[in-house]
Amino acid sequence: MLDRNGIAKRIAQELQDGWYVNLGIGIPTLIANYIPTGISVEFQSENGILGMGPFPFEGEEDADLINAGKQTITARSGACIFDSATSFAMIRGQHINLTVLGAMEVSEKGDIANWKIPGKMVKGMGGAMDLVASAENIIVAMTHTNRKGASKLLSKCTLPLTGVACVKKIVTNMAVLDVTEDGFKLIERAPGVSVEDIKAATAGNLIVEGEIPEMVI
């Protein structure tokens, strides 16, 4: 089983040279720490910066320079700042090559739910609905099951949707899966996790074809 950093490391392998990438709050944010050597990617934060750098050194925090998670950040050389409408013009206009975000549920059709638990939690969708409705390439980073042990990969989402038929790939603590027309297609197993484990933890339709390799992290 992977920890949060493991999930981030595995997703980082998907990055390609020259990509612009939007990383959601939580596990996705960690991906920036594991960019493969030899490639150059730029991170966009939807509150209005492209070319986001690492966290500042202590004492150098700037209240006027934060990411979408409200964390203090730095700007890399070659960064640029813009307003929220321009930021979502980039997103909606498909100028961002990859979006990685967390989810509470994903369906085998690629539907995603991550913004609301009726009656319990309503934080809002933030930029997630714009991101998932527009991005060509969406990877979900999440644990395979929730805190109660229930699968988060379902035949149909039970929570209010964030987007429809949009998720292309899922990387969990247990597996890498592609969302295909026929359901979740198992691509890789996490170290020490068997196909049977993944089957048991996946409520939606799981497609297992041939030998499933273990991830190389």
Added chain:
Amino acid sequence: MLDRNGIAKRIAQELQDGWYVNLGIGIPTLIANYIPTGISVEFQSENGILGMGPFPFEGEEDADLINAGKQTITARSGACIFDSATSFAMIRGQHINLTVLGAMEVSEKGDIANWKIPGKMVKGMGGAMDLVASAENIIVAMTHTNRKGASKLLSKCTLPLTGVACVKKIVTNMAVLDVTEDGFKLIERAPGVSVEDIKAATAGNLIVEGEIPEMVI
């Protein structure tokens, strides 16, 4: 009868302190030379400048600083530059207090035609359609009759329209007229021009109520 500068001077009397004004090509441009003392107005040019100043001194022309008529200009202190979408956001969003433009024809309903003579002349509408569709306050500056002596104030426009029911006031070489529900209402006569002269030169419905004062220029 007024000359071009006379028309501009008369329209300048309509300016109010603190207004943002868009001046069309031709006679309207001359208005900037006659701003009443004691008031402050800012001129917008739809190619992307607010706070347009006078023409530059010879030798100080900047190819990167022009107005919508492609004339070299200067920027006043407090000016700002923006792109064409922002420029028309100002116009469409009714942030500009007054638009003055020329016309080939105006109807008694306030329709305006100024961009096309089918088969003969098609220069395009430029920003005129956006301006007339959006501005709350539109003054047309033109000669009362065309070169052939035909009236330009008609019951109905014969040329392709630029906008519908939008013109509020007309200042010609002969008169000042308001566009009302019932037609062209005569407000002032140009020096030396009689009401009869104006009646003869106006093809659309002309309303003359009481004594018509002569303009004070």
Added chain:
Amino acid sequence: MNKVVANAQAAIQGIQDNMTLMLGGFGLCGIPENCIAALVEMGVTGLTCISNNAGVDDFGLGLLLQQKQIKKMISSYVGENDEFERQMLSGELEVDLIPQGSLAERCRAGGAGIPAFFTPAGFGTEVAEGKEVRMFNGKPHILEHALTADFAIVKAWKGDHYGNLIYKGTARNFNPLMAMAGKITIAEVEELVEPGELDPNYIHTPGVFIQRIFQGSTYEKRIEQRTVRPRS
């Protein structure tokens, strides 16, 4: 064309109960601190506030929530505020949650005289309920309408007497869009400069969108998530 007013109290003159306000900022970054404090002092109630977030319990719009001055929030994300969640779940507070990009574009549209536009964001979700759906390029889109406000209140870094504004860093966010969409727009700035000091080529918000401007005082600029890395 001098739009300078003395202070926040003067700037918010005319804001009345039950009005709709837009307030710039993302989280606590780029929020009009002085005007928010003045609104608390003024005690105006029944407000509809359009703002990406709702502040935190004891800062930003959270201060207006504490005093129950807000009837309705129109936001994209409100997850940092317990009092907000309490008022919302209890039904005291109406909430309209909008995708962040749609919120930004709807404010811009309101200022730009675009009454409505199509966006793919929210199709197939609660957000699309009751909204027109249309296909473009084989993909479903929903029709979203422009937002405007009786007063928009924005925070900038520098501004001049004409209302020309420059923002700093990611404190820009929603401010330039909301600045366009207020019937009256108030700008509070950290530094009020003389006309001519701002380079016309680098102004973020043209003065035409601003009706009142003042230099705020004692900006706290609170940081929500102070994240740092070790010096190696």
Added chain:
Amino acid sequence: MNKVVANAQAAIQGIQDNMTLMLGGFGLCGIPENCIAALVEMGVTGLTCISNNAGVDDFGLGLLLQQKQIKKMISSYVGENDEFERQMLSGELEVDLIPQGSLAERCRAGGAGIPAFFTPAGFGTEVAEGKEVRMFNGKPHILEHALTADFAIVKAWKGDHYGNLIYKGTARNFNPLMAMAGKITIAEVEELVEPGELDPNYIHTPGVFIQRIFQGSTYEKRIEQRTVRPRS
């Protein structure tokens, strides 16, 4: 992420007959002179060109018109070009005239993933023919669709390797909007600078919109209407 190419010839690689191009500029102000010259040299034909104007007889897009490389122009104003008028009236050239604000907004929409929007501009005129009309706030509006292009070609003052751009004065005009709307966007700049030289806070076009950038040579920057005032 180095997007620099050697010159205009390298930048326009891949532009083929019958493609749709967007070209920035207002009149002759802010036009991509180097790329236009390279397109003439390349001899590509059947082009649909989206540009606010059509240049003058012997400069700007007029050069492509002279060589009959343009099949269709999509513009708002073309009044400074006799050859244009001749080709249009004779039927050699298709022309789609669009209100300037709608043209700007349609380019922005194309880049911003907004497939269509409502505007009041053109209602009741030829421009509205065949277009959906809808009332908003008691006023008729027409539905306009986004514009995109196979290649957008823009001209900026300064740019860096990432494609971040800064324009100068009113040479900005349509360039930032068209930069957003090209499947591939080429930027030619007067000065190519090292990353980090441009202040992130004052960049007009974020590099994400640009695929290729080069430093142009020998800008003529012809003035259409040289207007001056006497020194008093």
